[in-house]
Amino acid sequence: MNAGWIGGIVGVVLGMIGGIIGTYFSIKNTGGPRERAFMIKACVVCWIAVLIHLSVVLLAPTPYRHFAWLPYSILLPLGIVYGNRKQRRIAEEESQNQQVHGTQ
Numbered sequence: 001m002n003a004g005w006i007g008g009i010v011g012v013v014l015g016m017i018g019g020i021i022g023t024y025f026s027i028k029n030t031g032g033p034r035e036r037a038f039m040i041k042a043c044v045v046c047w048i049a050v051l052i053h054l055s056v057v058l059l060a061p062t063p064y065r066h067f068a069w070l071p072y073s074i075l076l077p078l079g080i081v082y083g084n085r086k087q088r089r090i091a092e093e094e095s096q097n098q099q100v101h102g103t104q
Contacts, residue, residue, distance in 0.1 A: 019047070032094035035087060042083045049075070 023043045030036040049072075056068040 019050075023047070030087075031091050032098075034094055035090045038087060038090055042087070046079070049079070 026043060027036060027039050030039050053068055053072045057065050059065075060068065
């Protein structure tokens with residue numbers, strides 16, 4: 001096994017570990033049930049999108065695999081902005097509901 005293969009395997013393993021840790025803490029650090037449910041759905045969608053993208057990049061023929069980066073580089077930032085706004089809105093609504101109902 002040469003250095004390229006070792007680096008590729010180590011990179012994949014570290015990337016997966018980072019993704020799993022990020023997913024865990026994104027769900028764990030939610031403030032309420034609606035926010036947690038949204039975060040679980042958002043994490044599932046993100047994992048599926050990333051796996052599809054990586055599959056296309058690895059399996060598509062050479063001239064076409066480069067085109068996979070265009071939708072990914074547009075949709076990923078848009079999805080992040082949308083998800084952050086929606087999560088913030090849900091957290092604010094849950095916070096207001098707690099204040100109205102007198103629970104902490």
